[in-house]
Amino acid sequence: MSTSTAAPPRKPMPSALTFDLHAKCSTTKARASTLKLPHGDVPLPIFMPVATQASLKGLTYDQLRQTGCQLCLNNTYHLGLKPGQAVLDTVGGAHKLQGWDRNILTDSGGFQMVSLLKLAQVTEEGVRFLSPHDGTPMLLTPEHSISLQNSIGSDIIMQLDDVIATTSPDHARIHEAMERSVRWLDRCIDAHKYPERQNLFCIIQGGLDLELRKQCCAEMVARDTPGIAIGGLSGGEAKEDFCKVVDTCTGLLPEKKPRYVMGVGYPEDLIVGVALGADMFDCVWPTRTARFGNAVVPSGTLNLRHRSYAEDFRPVQEGCGCSICRPRDQGGLGITRAYIYHLTAKETVGAHLLTMHNVHYLLSLMGSARQAILEDRYPAFLRQFFADLYGEKTNYPSWVVDALRGVGVDLMVD
């Protein structure tokens, strides 16, 4: 591993995880590993569903366990507003609050600042924003973010970073944001009270400028955090740019640390992301789209609010092993598309059922990807996945084809 910058003497960085790398794809950059966290082992690569406000959109935690989930997200921003730090401290953290005995990852709250950009302003000190409840101007600093995440007690915590849209035309601002994120990482490391039981991940910034990304990687790798995230993506940039950034960063990151690409959740993005060497992903899309009546299946998404499903008595996804699709004689519920059509957007149960399916789909997709990597047949897995998703090769998006060519798989040639 190359740490190019001359690092000043730093506080040593304990780690509360172990990362066992089991296999690397002999063609692509894909890796299969196990991440051992304080609340259990997590097989990587993995998709992490987002339980924004300490609840995965109507599912009980037993239902979430049944989807196979070992690690889910909570949002620091939301938990900071409700129930708030005092309650978290009294109750004893987010695990105890929500009755979840597996792992939790929390973001820093910085991303919500981008999504509420008209309300927020970033200064060296921190992020100034308006309280969404009463409009009072507030300031969120890296120290606040870490202190809150310490109260939450999540197994993986994220540094506060200076997030700006990757599509921003202001190069100077992007440069400033990258450098500020590095400075804030140092403040986060200093503020972190429990490095022996909570793993602080740094977040690589730098917009779409690969040079900035490289500098940021060098700076942050030198800080030796237990894991590394690639941030600032999924902000509407072109997919080609997304792939280049991920590819560049994974090329510079140490092999023995988990790599987390933030905010990515479409199945094709995950599968390409894995090929480019990323291990962890999160996104609200599968759960959000479920509430709108969309089921994620190998051929894409089905909008089950469409009238054509009113009398479609097939399971949501044929052959799916989730508890809603499995037939009743196999211990499942035997839910049909027609019944989801009947419920969706009318009863909360419609949303719960599809949420279970979608989360299960993405988790099992990552499970099969992992298996394929372990058996060193990830290129074949890629071919099958994209054939199922797009059918004809002419439908394959060029960004997928190009990105995979870059790691030695040509989907156009069988």
Add this chain to the structure above:
Amino acid sequence: MGSESSPQSPQEMLKFTSTASILTPRLGRLAVAGRKPISTPHYIPLTSRGVVPHITQDVMRDQTAIGSVFVGLEDFLERQTAKNPFPPAYKVPTAANESALRNFICLPDDLLLIMGPRREPPIKCPPSNTPNSIAILTSVGYRQLEASHYIEAIRHLRPDIIIGLADLVRGHNPGLKRRGKMVDRTHAYTTHATEQLYKSKDTSQQQGAATTTTTTTTTTPPTTTTNAVYFAPVLPLENAEQSIYLEDLESELRPYISGLALYESASLSAVSEPLGDLPRLLFSAPATPHEVLRDVSLGADLHTIPFMGICSDAGIALNFTFFPPPPPQPQEQQEEQTSTPAPSQNQDQGQAQAQLALAYDLWSPEHKTDTRPLSENCECYTCRNHHRAYLHHLLSAKEMLAWSLLQIHNHHTMDVFFAQIRQSIDRATFDADTQAFSRRYVSELPEPKGQGPRLRGYQLPASGPNQPRRHARVYGRLDDAAEKFAESQQSSVATPDTGADGLEEHGFAKKV
């Protein structure tokens, strides 16, 4: 196929063993072939569009003791046209002895499925009933449900128990002439339905076959026989006013009816000795557990209890048992009195013993850090896994899980309540226990204040012109504040004096 299986008579399909007593609490056992028997008195969980609200089928199977459901046909009817006359639920592929409705709503095989024409509680329909139809509310608007269509629905959907059509007037007391009409129409609906369903098996088979040949789809199974048993309605009127109808139920119609559906507690006195051995299903919309006990004392067997769902939606946890809870440790009691002063406990300090609240509102900030289960000693899934602080958080964060967990808890509380009622009747202490219960608890449930799930059209009464918005605007709330902030930038101008202290206290961020 259905035509070969020898159709059983209604009496064989449903067995109800109980005393034929009237106007007194009684124990019973309702057994329908192939379903888990139900010990009565008990309640029938209510559904919306085929689900117990907020409870997915796997949670129902794994985490509740729900053994029966009541379903309203109006939840399954929408825009049926001449071209496509059957709603999707009729067309589910079904084996000879299966129920299409059961398959459509993915209900486990051993649960008792009861279907009535309307949801419970029903929304008042502005259109009025007619001599051969009743007004219903579907998710796409009001329409009429013809008596013949109801028969057709029963043949296709094959629930276990059907509630007969009744001409009910909602929202006001009907006048003398209207009451006469109610009786005549209900009498006619009942005569017509039992005739169609049970009397002339041969003709009904031909009719059933005829309907299927005229349909264009092949998925519709030839549903020629019905195993569904019929609960005849008793109108919420004086005995004398419906005596002709009741006499007919006792004599001519008696072989075809397997139970009675009643719409107010007072109707329990309309049940005469000859009908006394039939199970009585009550749609009286009781407002409190005290009213449920009154209904039990008057001999109701099966109860429908809308306040359970209303409480869950409003964030209210039921917290009562029919038998007195085991006396808490003296110290704990002390603590209870001082740390969480339930309003009722304090107000009634003057009395010899303070009355307990029947339920409490989890929206209340006193539960913010309360890590106790919802009810002490409760063994429901919610209480085993979660605490009041989490429920309070979920409610204030408007997370759907709050309602699911409350439904589980409230159903469990009711399960225990009814189990104790049965035990008490068995011990012949029901009257004394009821009196003790009413002394122990306050008379009312708390007023629902909390914001529940977004209500849909089919859950709300019709709105008139110029009514305020049903739901407050969610987006754009901060536009004003943002403008001010932008103007002042970092100056001290934009410092509204409201609740940022709270936020700061949360440690989320500090005020600038």
